[in-house]
Amino acid sequence: MREEYTYVVLADDDEDDRLFFTDAFEELKMQTKVDVYKDGIELMNALNQSDSILPNILFLDLNMPMKSGLECLKEIKMNPRFKNLSIAIYSTSASEEDIEDTFVNGANIYIKKPNDFKILKKILADVVTMNWQYHTSGLNKDNFLLRL
Amino acid sequence: MLLKSLYNSERFLKIIFGLSLFIVLVMGGFAYKYVKELSESFDEVQDAYQLHIELEKLLSALKDAESGKRAYIISKDSTFLEPLLVSGSELDNSLKRLKDLTKDQPEHQENIAELELKIDNSLKIFEKTLQLAQNNEVESAEFISAFREGRQTMNSVRFKVLEMTTHENELLGSKKARSSRSLSNAPMFVYYILIISLLILLLTYLQISKNLKILKEKNELLETFKESTTQSEIISKHGNWIWHIEDNTFEYSDNLYRLLGEEPQSFEPTLENFIAFTHPDDLDKLMEQVNKMMENEDLPFIHYRIIQKNGTIKHFKAYGKVLIDSDGHKKLLGTTADITDEIVNYRLIEERNLELERNNKELASFNYVASHDLQEPLRKIQTFISRLEEKEQDNLSSNGKVYIQRIKSSSGRMRSLIDDLLQFSRTNKSEEAFEDSNLNILLETAKHDLAEIISDKRARISSDSIPSMKVIPFQIKQLFLNLMSNSLKYSRENVAPVITISYSQTDISDLPKVKFSKHNRYHTITVKDNGIGFDQEYAEQIFTLFSRLHNKNEYSGTGIGLSICKKIVENHQGYIIAESHLNQGATFTVYLPITS
Known part of the structure; x- marks a missing residue:
């Protein structure tokens, strides 16, 4: 069953962004299953269920109440069960500190939320179809931030 | 270098002084010796002369007696015999004096004993001849032989006296030669020693005057230094004090009094009087430090407050260090500084720093607001516009389309403003x-x-x-x-x-x-x-x-x-x-x- 689609999960506290995200995948008509969680606690609870299906790509917003994206990232990287999880940071800001912190803590790619829906669709399509193994093996600070 | 330092040292002066003392003593010794020798030889000459005179007297007494006797014999006038009586006692006296004069000259003693014997003998013969002459037996063979014998004895006495005189002369001559040898060097020697002493004296004088000059210069320097210390004390608001550890007394500089708000030297410089100014809250701390200072004879940096008589509170900082002077007396040299201004400035700077920190934090949070919170709604506006353009283009009137374009360009402009502002605020050196x-x-x-x-x-x-x-x-x-x-x-x-x-x-x-x-x-x-x-x-x-x-x-x-x-x-x-x-x-x- 799992091989037929890409399972994509987003944790974002902003309702509009969750809507853009799901709408974009809907319009893309790709073989994807999308789940969204409204904060870090909800996300981690779901992932930590022993029978949970793990996503292929996890999109993490950074600025969330209760549990921030960075905290989720650290927790995930400490748990060996999630070691094959690809993590895309999905944030409004692209400040040096945020990029540095998430890179050091093992995120795979950093996406700055675009201000154009067309561009958003292009980014998500690129990320889902990305050769993660290739990307991760050659990952460095310069290609960590996704540029269009 | 070593010589020079020795020349300049106090030890050099001591050595010179010792040397001069020694030379003067030696000179005195020599002078005493010479004078003694001189007086001795004078005495000797005197004695020899006396001996001569006595011997001459002796001989002349004998001659008088002889000539008196002869005159009597010829004239039978008994008045000619009078000198005989006198010369008899004179002879005795002369002999006695001679014995006295030569009592430590054994050879003369012997000679005199011999002379006495001869004189006795001569006197006996004299008596005999005189007896015979009174009895008018001058023509007798006995008288003639006695007369001859008397003459012989007289000659032998004369010979003896001559011998003694000659001997004494020889003795005097040899003594004179000896003493003149040693005495002839004496004036030269004394003169040399005098010159050397004078030279040493001159050298010492030069050295002392040089030292005095240096001392004077040093004193002037010290005076200048003292003045500049007083000045710097006033300018830099500090005072000096000395604790004489052995007799437990204190000395306070004028400015220390001024720091306390008092007239210089207006009270006894005692520990109690100083402590009386201390702020009550700092008293225990200060006393503890002072007790430690008394125990360890050392004072690390301490900080305390004092209250001047007019109620002004001042912050003091003190430090002390033990010094042992050249006489071996221990004293603790202390410096107390009024750091009130520093403290006030420091507090001001601290406040300013806090304010700056607050401002920086505000700026940082503004950056965050700009980068995140302001961008987020804008991004959504732009995204929604892009969706409107894409999806609802056909449902909009031509006016609506223009409005959409206007909104789009305005939001685009706002984005570049936010981006540029962010760029500007991020352009910091420390980054x-x-x-x-x-x-x-x-x-x-x-x-x-x-x-x-x-x-x-x-x-x-x-x-x-x-x-x-x-x-x-x-x-x-x-x-x-x-x-x-x-x-x-x-x-x-x-x-x-x-x-x-x-x-x-x-x-x-x-x-x-x-x-x-x-x-x-x-x-x-x-x-x-x-x-x-x-x-x-x-x-x-x-x-x-x-x-x-x-x-x-x-x-x-x-x-x-x-x-x-x-x-x-x-x-x-x-x-x-x-x-x-x-x-x-x-x-x-x-x-x-x-x-x-």
């Missing part, structure tokens, strides 16, 4: 360290970022080779980017922009408007274009934040780009100037210091 960078690469990167607009406007950009220098790379790239985009933006209509970037070096003296700098030479990078330029009047104004020379409908822009340039250049301790005339293009010159 990234300086590193050796190839500026040609940084320029190429900036050109690459502008590739689209360069090709759109058919711009030509030429550049010199720029040497590597120590810079903050991303900021210099930003500088190139902003300057070039500025030139591209303000190009003349229908004229392809030409941008020339050149490199040279400039001496500080040739730098306009720079009066003082710690660097002597500057890298000079000029960016020259053929754009619309600006009135030279605005050459400085264009670098201020949000300043724009054109309506935003004519040229897009936020008025932040050149401010960022200025900030970047200033971060690199450099200068940026702009030169232009309307419609004649603009030249921006960046000066960056050449560091060794």
Whole structure:
């Protein structure tokens, strides 16, 4: 069953962004299953269920109440069960500190939320179809931030 | 060196003094010896002379007796016999004196004993002849033989006396020779010693006068030093004190009294009197330190407060160190400084620092608000517009479409404002360290970022080779980017922009408007274009934040780009100037210091 689609999960506290995200995948008509969680606690609870299906790509917003994206990232990287999880940071800001912190803590790619829906669709399509193994093996600070 | 230091030392004076004392003593000894010798030889001469006289007397008494006797015999006049009686007692006296004179000369004693015997003998014969003469037996053979014998005896006495005189003369002669030998050297010797003593005295005098001069100079120096210490005490608000450890007494400098708000030396310099000024809250702490000082004979830095009589509170800092003087007395030299001003200033600076920190935090949170919270709604507005354009284009009236375009351009402008503002506030020196960078690469990167607009406007950009220098790379790239985009933006209509970037070096003296700098030479990078330029009047104004020379409908822009340039250049301790005339293009010159 799992091989037929890409399972994509987003944790974002902003309702509009969750809507853009799901709408974009809907319009893309790709073989994807999308789940969204409204904060870090909800996300981690779901992932930590022993029978949970793990996503292929996890999109993490950074600025969330209760549990921030960075905290989720650290927790995930400490748990060996999630070691094959690809993590895309999905944030409004692209400040040096945020990029540095998430890179050091093992995120795979950093996406700055675009201000154009067309561009958003292009980014998500690129990320889902990305050769993660290739990307991760050659990952460095310069290609960590996704540029269009 | 050693000799010189010995010459100058106090020990040298002591040695000289000892030497002089010794020489004077020796001189005295010699003089005493000579005088003694002289008086002895005088005595000897006197004795010899006396001996002569006595012997002469003896002989003359005998002669008198003899001649008296002869006269009596011839004249039978008994008055001629009178000298006989006198000479008899004289003889006895002479003999007695002779014995006295020669009592420590055994050979003379013997001679005198012999002489006495002979005189006795002579007197006996004399008596006999006189007897015979009184009896008128002068013609008898007995008288004649006695007379002859008397004459013989008389001769032998005379001979003996001659012998004694001769002997005494010889003795005197030899003694004279001996003493004159030793005495002839004496005046010369005394003279030499006198000269040497005088020389030593002179040397000592010179040395002492030299030492006195040095002492005087040192004293003057000390006086100056004392004066300057007093002055510096007043200026730097500190006072000195001495604790004589052995007799537990204190000395306070004048200024220490002034620090306490009192007249100099207006009270006994005792520990109790000083402690009386201490702030009650600091009393225990100070007493503890003072007790420790008494125990350990040392005082580390301590800080306490005092209250002057007029109620003013002052902060004091004290420090002390033990000194052992040349006499071996131990004293603790202490310094007490009034640090009230320092403390007040320090508190002021601390407050200012806190304020600055608060401001910095506010600025940082503003940055965050700008980067995140302000961008988020804007991003959504733009995203929704893009969705409207994409999905609802056909449902909008022509007016609606225009409104959408207006909203779109306004939100786009707001985005660039936010981005530029962020860029400006992030342009801080501390953010990234300086590193050796190839500026040609940084320029190429900036050109690459502008590739689209360069090709759109058919711009030509030429550049010199720029040497590597120590810079903050991303900021210099930003500088190139902003300057070039500025030139591209303000190009003349229908004229392809030409941008020339050149490199040279400039001496500080040739730098306009720079009066003082710690660097002597500057890298000079000029960016020259053929754009619309600006009135030279605005050459400085264009670098201020949000300043724009054109309506935003004519040229897009936020008025932040050149401010960022200025900030970047200033971060690199450099200068940026702009030169232009309307419609004649603009030249921006960046000066960056050449560091060794």
